[in-house]
Amino acid sequence: MANALLKPMRVAFGETLLELGAEIPNLVVLDADISSSLHTFHFAQQYPNRHINFGVAEQNMMISAAGLATTGLIPIACTYATFATMRACEQIRSFICYANLNVKIAASHGGIEVGWDGPTHQATEDIAITRAMPNMTVVSPADAIAASALLRQVIQHQGPVYFRMGRNPVPILYDKNQPFSIGKSIRLHNGVHLTLVATGVMVSIGLEVVERLAQHGIQAGLIDMHTIKPIDQDAIIEAAQQTPLIATLEDHNIVGGLGAAVAEILSEACPRRILRFGVPDVFSESGNPKDLFRKLGMDAESITHRIMQSIALNPELRG
Amino acid sequence: MKIFIHRTRICLDKRLYCATIKLSDKRLRNRTSPPKSMKHNPETILSLQRIAKRIRIESVRMIANAGSGHPGGSLSEADILAALYFHVMRIDPKNPAWEDRDRFILSKGHACAGLYATLALRGFFPIEQLATFRCCGSILQGHPDMKKTPGVEMTAGPLGNGLGAGVGMALGARITGKTFRVFVLIGDGDAQEGCTWEAAMLAGHQKLNHLICIYDYNRSQVDGRTDEIVSLHPVEEKWLAMNWDVRKIYGHDFTQILDAFVWSCQPRQKPAVIIAYTIKGKGVSFMEDNAAWHGKAPNKEQLEWALKELAEEEN
Ligand SMILES: Cc1ncc(C[n+]2csc(CCOP(=O)(O)OP(=O)(O)O)c2C)c(N)n1
Ligand SMILES: [Mg+2]
Numbered sequence: 001m002a003n004a005l006l007k008p009m010r011v012a013f014g015e016t017l018l019e020l021g022a023e024i025p026n027l028v029v030l031d032a033d034i035s036s037s038l039h040t041f042h043f044a045q046q047y048p049n050r051h052i053n054f055g056v057a058e059q060n061m062m063i064s065a066a067g068l069a070t071t072g073l074i075p076i077a078c079t080y081a082t083f084a085t086m087r088a089c090e091q092i093r094s095f096i097c098y099a100n101l102n103v104k105i106a107a108s109h110g111g112i113e114v115g116w117d118g119p120t121h122q123a124t125e126d127i128a129i130t131r132a133m134p135n136m137t138v139v140s141p142a143d144a145i146a147a148s149a150l151l152r153q154v155i156q157h158q159g160p161v162y163f164r165m166g167r168n169p170v171p172i173l174y175d176k177n178q179p180f181s182i183g184k185s186i187r188l189h190n191g192v193h194l195t196l197v198a199t200g201v202m203v204s205i206g207l208e209v210v211e212r213l214a215q216h217g218i219q220a221g222l223i224d225m226h227t228i229k230p231i232d233q234d235a236i237i238e239a240a241q242q243t244p245l246i247a248t249l250e251d252h253n254i255v256g257g258l259g260a261a262v263a264e265i266l267s268e269a270c271p272r273r274i275l276r277f278g279v280p281d282v283f284s285e286s287g288n289p290k291d292l293f294r295k296l297g298m299d300a301e302s303i304t305h306r307i308m309q310s311i312a313l314n315p316e317l318r319g
Numbered sequence: 320m321k322i323f324i325h326r327t328r329i330c331l332d333k334r335l336y337c338a339t340i341k342l343s344d345k346r347l348r349n350r351t352s353p354p355k356s357m358k359h360n361p362e363t364i365l366s367l368q369r370i371a372k373r374i375r376i377e378s379v380r381m382i383a384n385a386g387s388g389h390p391g392g393s394l395s396e397a398d399i400l401a402a403l404y405f406h407v408m409r410i411d412p413k414n415p416a417w418e419d420r421d422r423f424i425l426s427k428g429h430a431c432a433g434l435y436a437t438l439a440l441r442g443f444f445p446i447e448q449l450a451t452f453r454c455c456g457s458i459l460q461g462h463p464d465m466k467k468t469p470g471v472e473m474t475a476g477p478l479g480n481g482l483g484a485g486v487g488m489a490l491g492a493r494i495t496g497k498t499f500r501v502f503v504l505i506g507d508g509d510a511q512e513g514c515t516w517e518a519a520m521l522a523g524h525q526k527l528n529h530l531i532c533i534y535d536y537n538r539s540q541v542d543g544r545t546d547e548i549v550s551l552h553p554v555e556e557k558w559l560a561m562n563w564d565v566r567k568i569y570g571h572d573f574t575q576i577l578d579a580f581v582w583s584c585q586p587r588q589k590p591a592v593i594i595a596y597t598i599k600g601k602g603v604s605f606m607e608d609n610a611a612w613h614g615k616a617p618n619k620e621q622l623e624w625a626l627k628e629l630a631e632e633e634n
Contacts (some may be wrong), residue, residue: 033508033541033548041542053542055511055549056478087477116387116453118461120428120476147530286462295455 004171004204005251010108012144013165014039016151017076018036021047023164024155028064030077032058037076038108058083062091062105069101074155081107081123081164085130096160097133103160105130106151110140110164111251112279112296113201116288124279128256129231130162138229142203145174146226154181166201166251168289173204173224178213185232188310191221193311194245199225200259202249202277205293208300209249209307216308219246233269240270245317247275247307251298254278274316275310277303325503333566356513356574357581363406364573371401372439375602376629377436377449383622385453388461391613392430395597396504398571400437403502412442415469420489422501424473426481426507426515426518427535428462429614435459435468443470479512481505482532485519489590500584504533506607511549516561524564530590531583532563535570537599543610558592570595575624601627 019025021043022106031053035041044051058079065075072165084107085092097104107126112295114122130138139161140149147165154161173188180186188203189210198206203224213220221243223235240246246266248259259276266272277298283290293299297306311317345412373399383386404410408421425434432452444458451457458467462476472485485503492499505515522530530630536554538545547549558565566582568575576595583591599613603625617625 031542035542053548056508056540057513057549059512059513083477116385116461118476122461201554283457286457286460288451291455
């Protein structure tokens with residue numbers, strides 16, 4: 001892990017979009033003045049008549065995406081997660097989801113991993129918002145390979161999709177041949193004492209937590225929940241049957257996100273103790289993401305510590 | 320399938336920028352045709368020029384120190400900020416919550432390095448704080464946070480919101496019988512957001528004559544030139560159509576800036592907008608009119624070069 005190759009998901013996104021441009025003639029890319037950040041400029045240069053820059057006008061971009069979709073095109077609207085899901089929230093909800101139009105929303109800068117730009121640019125509600133919209137599919141890849149493979153599926157998928165990426169370089173976790181399919185999670189480790197269910201950039205942190213716990217004789221399982229909606233219920237219930245403790249890991253508010261989704265399923269199907277790791281319902285701040293993660297208990301060390309504490313305090317979890 | 324979409328041009332290639340003819344100060348001056356100037360004390364002008372230079376130096380330095388931030392927009396607004404905070408606005412740095420103070424809102428919140436440098440120089444907080452910009456625990460967030468920074472009147476960062484916040488403050492002043500003035504600095508990319516024009520329409524309708532908007536017209540945004548992405552032209556007519564009084568200036572000439580503020584603060588029936596033709600990155604040759612420097616920190620060498628140019632630039 002320590003020497004893993006690093007690559008930002010948005011770079012893989014831009015590269016794959018360029019490939020898809022050649023393969024899918026009705027794919028159109030929409031930007032709102034940050035094509036340099038989303039790496040959509042490759043596509044824009046190659047396919048100028050299938051690229052539209054709306055300027056700083058996310059609401060108009062999103063509602064126009066709905067209009068474009070009615071003409072048989074597949075629009076992919078690209079911006080930061082805050083602006084996509086909050087500035088243009090109603091356009092997505094009432095005109096893309098309600099109308100069930102084939103629009104893809106690609107967002108980078110999901111989570112406090114954004115760091116220096118601060119809370120206005122750190123989306124910690126976007127999963128909760130998009131997850132609450134009927135007809136929506138919510139996808140959150142963990143590395144550059146997953147971003148590329150899942151993007152291909154997203155474009156093939158019929159209906160609205162919210163595709164969430166981070167800002168910074170993240171370790172490459174997957175082999176190029178790893179199969180991905182929307183709605184089907186990936187099991188990275190089998191556990192005895194607990195199972196970690198992670199999404200996005202938290203999957204690589206989950207891997208580190210697994211290693212750290214192993215040093216203390218605790219065997220943790222790990223699931224990459226790259227699709228948050230529709231969520232892989234079977235995998236979650238199976239994990240709860242195998243291990244007495246479930247921990248969810250997300251770079252998002254613990255309210256309404258992955259942790260909430262997992263808790264909703266287990267409370268009905270297989271009640272288990274759940275630890276939710278993520279942003280503890282606060283606004284973060286500007287700073288190095290490493291510092292912010294530590295401050296909010298989202299780094300591998302803090303997560304490991306809290307899990308061990310919980311196991312120590314609850315004899316039934318010792319297995 | 321037939322694909323029928325309007326071709327839109329984008330301008331990302333750095334080489335394209337290098338090839339673009341830089342708009343010279345002179346050409347801009349000619350475009351703005353100022354009405355005959357008032358007499359301003361030459362010492363005032365000189366002192367404001369010195370302050371603007373300090374604002375630029377501190378802005379570039381703090382962005383380099385943080386390793387991220389937005390130099391282009393911070394440099395284009397520096398002269399306007401110097402005039403506002405050191406000449407025009409009725410404020411008391413020792414009492415930032417003074418009820419009757421004039422308000423300033425930076426709608427283009429990304430350019431907050433310029434605002435923080437101005438506030439520090441004006442005495443709202445110690446200048447040493449600038450070194451903590453964008454660090455964990457700092458009062459100086461990556462985008463303005465009104466709860467953390469003395470002197471920051473409104474949180475900002477998501478574009479298009481500053482003018483609406485200013486409308487709210489101006490309405491509040493009217494309802495509470497106050498006479499403070501509300502200044503809002505907006506960017507041209509910022510003005511592509513629809514809510515800017517919702518606010519402009521309401522301000523015109525409500526005749527908010529204590530609301531003054533400064534339009535930082537550097538014709539540049541993240542992806543390149545506004546004229547190539549979504550043109551704002553003709554700007555003057557847009558504001559006139561929203562029932563505003565309009566004045567055009569060259570935003571780096573203190574005589575014109577002060578003239579415009581005297582004009583904007585005269586008794587009037589409408590809100591006033593000052594369209595300031597500016598140069599993004601003004602004062603640092605390699606940043607000037609170059610969108611590549613919208614949101615990038617200079618490295619050590621570039622910083623030294625920039626500081627040298629700024630120090631030499633004798634107005
Ligand atoms: C709602 C929103 N969309 C996108 C962004 C990302 N962004 C930051 S600055 C910027 C361009 C701003 O251009 P302008 O207002 O002209 O600023 P200036 O040229 O003065 O730096 C963009 C698109 C944002 N901050 N807010
Ligand atoms: Mg601009």
